[in-house]
Amino acid sequence: xxxxxxxxxxxxxxxxxxxxxxxxxxxxxxxxxxxxxxxxxxxxxxxxxxxxxxxxxxxxxxxxxxxxxxxxxxxxxxxxxxxxxxxxxxxxxxxxxxxxxxxxxxxxxxxxxxxxxxxxxxxxxxxxxxxxxxxxxxxxxxxxxxxxxxxxxxxxxxxxxxxxxxxxxxxxxxxxxxxxxxxxxxxxxxxxxxxxxxxxxxxxxxxxxxxxxxxxxxxxxxxxxxxxxxxxxxxxxxxxxxxxxxxxxxxxxxxxxxxxxxxxxxxxxxxxxxxxxxxxxxxxxxxxxxxxxxxxxxxxxxxxxxxxxxxxxxxxxx
Amino acid sequence: xxxxxxxxxxxxxxxxxxxxxxxxxxxxxxxxxxxxxxxxxxxxxxxxxxxxxxxxxxxxxxxxxxxxxxxxxxxxxxxxxxxxxxxxxxxxxxxxxxxxxxxxxxxxxxxxxxxxxxxxxxxxxxxxxxxxxxxxxxxxxxxxxxxxxxxxxxxxxxxxxxxxxxxxxxxxxxxxxxxxxxxxxxxxxxxxxxxxxxxxxxxxxxxxxxxxxxxxxxxxxxxxxxxxxxxxxxxxxxxxxxxxxxxxxxxxxxxxxxxxxxxxxxxxxxxxxxxxxxxxxxxxxxxxxxxxxxxxxxxxxxxxxxxxxxxxxxxxxx
Numbered sequence: 212x213x214x215x216x217x218x219x220x221x222x223x224x225x226x227x228x229x230x231x232x233x234x235x236x237x238x239x240x241x242x243x244x245x246x247x248x249x250x251x252x253x254x255x256x257x258x259x260x261x262x263x264x265x266x267x268x269x270x271x272x273x274x275x276x277x278x279x280x281x282x283x284x285x286x287x288x289x290x291x292x293x294x295x296x297x298x299x300x301x302x303x304x305x306x307x308x309x310x311x312x313x314x315x316x317x318x319x320x321x322x323x324x325x326x327x328x329x330x331x332x333x334x335x336x337x338x339x340x341x342x343x344x345x346x347x348x349x350x351x352x353x354x355x356x357x358x359x360x361x362x363x364x365x366x367x368x369x370x371x372x373x374x375x376x377x378x379x380x381x382x383x384x385x386x387x388x389x390x391x392x393x394x395x396x397x398x399x400x401x402x403x404x405x406x407x408x409x410x411x412x413x414x415x416x417x418x419x420x421x422x423x424x425x426x427x428x429x430x431x432x433x434x435x436x437x438x439x440x441x442x443x444x445x446x447x448x449x450x451x452x453x454x455x456x457x458x459x460x461x462x463x464x465x466x467x468x469x470x471x472x473x474x475x476x477x478x479x480x481x482x483x484x485x486x487x488x489x490x491x492x493x494x495x496x497x498x499x500x501x502x503x504x505x506x507x508x509x510x511x512x513x514x515x516x517x518x519x520x521x522x523x524x525x526x527x528x529x
Numbered sequence: 530x531x532x533x534x535x536x537x538x539x540x541x542x543x544x545x546x547x548x549x550x551x552x553x554x555x556x557x558x559x560x561x562x563x564x565x566x567x568x569x570x571x572x573x574x575x576x577x578x579x580x581x582x583x584x585x586x587x588x589x590x591x592x593x594x595x596x597x598x599x600x601x602x603x604x605x606x607x608x609x610x611x612x613x614x615x616x617x618x619x620x621x622x623x624x625x626x627x628x629x630x631x632x633x634x635x636x637x638x639x640x641x642x643x644x645x646x647x648x649x650x651x652x653x654x655x656x657x658x659x660x661x662x663x664x665x666x667x668x669x670x671x672x673x674x675x676x677x678x679x680x681x682x683x684x685x686x687x688x689x690x691x692x693x694x695x696x697x698x699x700x701x702x703x704x705x706x707x708x709x710x711x712x713x714x715x716x717x718x719x720x721x722x723x724x725x726x727x728x729x730x731x732x733x734x735x736x737x738x739x740x741x742x743x744x745x746x747x748x749x750x751x752x753x754x755x756x757x758x759x760x761x762x763x764x765x766x767x768x769x770x771x772x773x774x775x776x777x778x779x780x781x782x783x784x785x786x787x788x789x790x791x792x793x794x795x796x797x798x799x800x801x802x803x804x805x806x807x808x809x810x811x812x813x814x815x816x817x818x819x820x821x822x823x824x825x826x827x828x829x830x831x832x833x834x835x836x837x838x839x840x841x842x843x844x845x846x847x
Contacts, residue, residue, distance in 0.1 A: 467793040
């Protein structure tokens with residue numbers, strides 16, 4: 212089958228083996244995959260991954276133990292737990308020590324015509340959600356994870372740092388709480404997508420507000436964290452949404468003296484994301500920068516790596 | 530009056546001016562002061578402080594606007610707010626941007642025969658608390674701050690890193706919650722103080738447990754934080770109790786991937802500390818390593834800086 216394969220370097224292949232599903236898994240035919248910053252980090256060596264990257268997708272079930280699933284359109288949670296450890300039994304397979312992660316760690320991912328995933332990871336989509344919207348379920352769920360972890364409401368002043376793909380999703384999700392929100396970024400054309408939804412924005416170089424109750428760092432940069440500590444109020448909360456390639460120098464004394472709470476945040480609730488798309492709570496199509504066929508996948512990855520580019524989609528059909 | 534004065538170097542003086550109390554302040558005659566690690570850091574340049582250090586004390590009110598306070602024995606909260614900002618009005622003077630801090634920032638402290646402090650900062654002591662116990666109210670309150678910030682109960686596995694003065698207080702406070710507690714340190718004679726109270730301890734080099742719900746870093750070292758991240762469970766909480774002199778290299782990706790919550794923790798509730806001493810919940814006198822007169826204050830500071838030494842007290846009377 213056709214696939215993008217990374218083994219230190221990225222290649223397009225049309226002879227990659229069809230994945231075999233194990234018991235409990237479904238075989239899925241991928242319709243569209245989305246390129247995430249994590250995929251770009253993987254090409255730079257993140258997680259020492261080799262295989263097929265890609266973890267944002269919409270697909271059709273080709274085969275599963277439960278035949279009624281065949282032909283259904285689905286998205287899938289990306290963490291595959293061992294199923295027997297304490298975390299898996301508590302429903303926290305995202306934190307299983309022996310987990311594999313679709314397209315990120317020891318499991319071939321979505322930049323291919325087919326993938327396999329445990330049936331319990333799948334969410335069947337309502338017809339009212341388009342394929343292109345469905346590709347955003349995974350990153351949108353990650354955005355909703357912030358609201359699962361901390362309380363944000365109308366009384367709070369919140370700042371989102373970063374106007375990348377994840378920042379724009381996090382901003383929309385946080386805007387839904389009715390809080391006072393300011394989004395700080397570097398790209399006027401990205402911030403304008405949020406302004407169209409009534410969200411206040413600032414260009415980073417013009418921004419000098421302080422005293423936020425909550426700051427969400429979606430910059431994916433080394434400096435995001437220190438900016439966040441500069442602008443959060445004493446006893447406020449800083450949420451870290453993005454991994455970065457190298458270790459950061461952090462002023463831990465500031466965290467102690469100002470009694471700041473720092474919260475790491477990763478994968479989130481798919482059901483909440485699907486419901487938000489179904490009800491029109493978020494606007495996703497303005498975030499699509501380009502569409503490619505998998506045959507042009509290498510070009511698609513290059514495009515996605517360019518500064519200022521938002522979501523790049525890969526279509527698996529010819 | 531007699532005082533230890535720091536202006537880049539520490540000197541003992543017997544001609545330091547008697548502090549004048551402003552309106553709303555009390556003049557206090559110090560009986561005993563305790564030496565904290567922060568005082569040692571101040572001698573190394575922390576906070577660029579100059580003046581009289583010292584912020585742990587028990588004293589007698591000499592003079593105040595309310596004459597009924599005169600002669601009463603008191604301890605005092607160390608943060609002096611501006612009184613008019615939002616934080617002060619919310620009762621969070623500990624986080625006032627314009628605060629001074631007794632013996633730490635722009636306010637002469639307790640290594641002197643007399644100090645002044647706003648009356649609202651004072652807590653009059655019950656007779657059943659001894660002077661030497663009372664000197665521990667301030668650091669014990671800082672230990673209780675952990676329980677003000679996060680929920681710890683019998684279902685939790687908690688690890689305290691560090692067997693210094695603060696670590697031993699934090700350990701006793703956390704032990705009172707009924708949680709499963711392990712304290713990790715480097716000094717057998719310090720850990721034995723805790724074992725006498727039924728608290729489990731480990732020497733750091735023998736310690737390899739992981740998966741704690743909560744880890745409290747009281748090491749005051751650069752490596753405490755990374756050890757804490759190593760042994761906390763996914764979605765667990767790391768509490769930072771100590772400031773360190775320089776910035777740390779921290780693996781922020783770990784915080785994101787494991788969705789760890791990091792909580793900075795500083796000054797705490799005096800009333801809770803006083804009550805814990807009054808009811809015998811904590812044992813403090815085993816933590817006293819040495820007693821000096823203020824006349825030998827420089828020697829006292831040197832002693833307190835030695836490895837393995839716990840609380841060093843300074844008596845102000847001849």
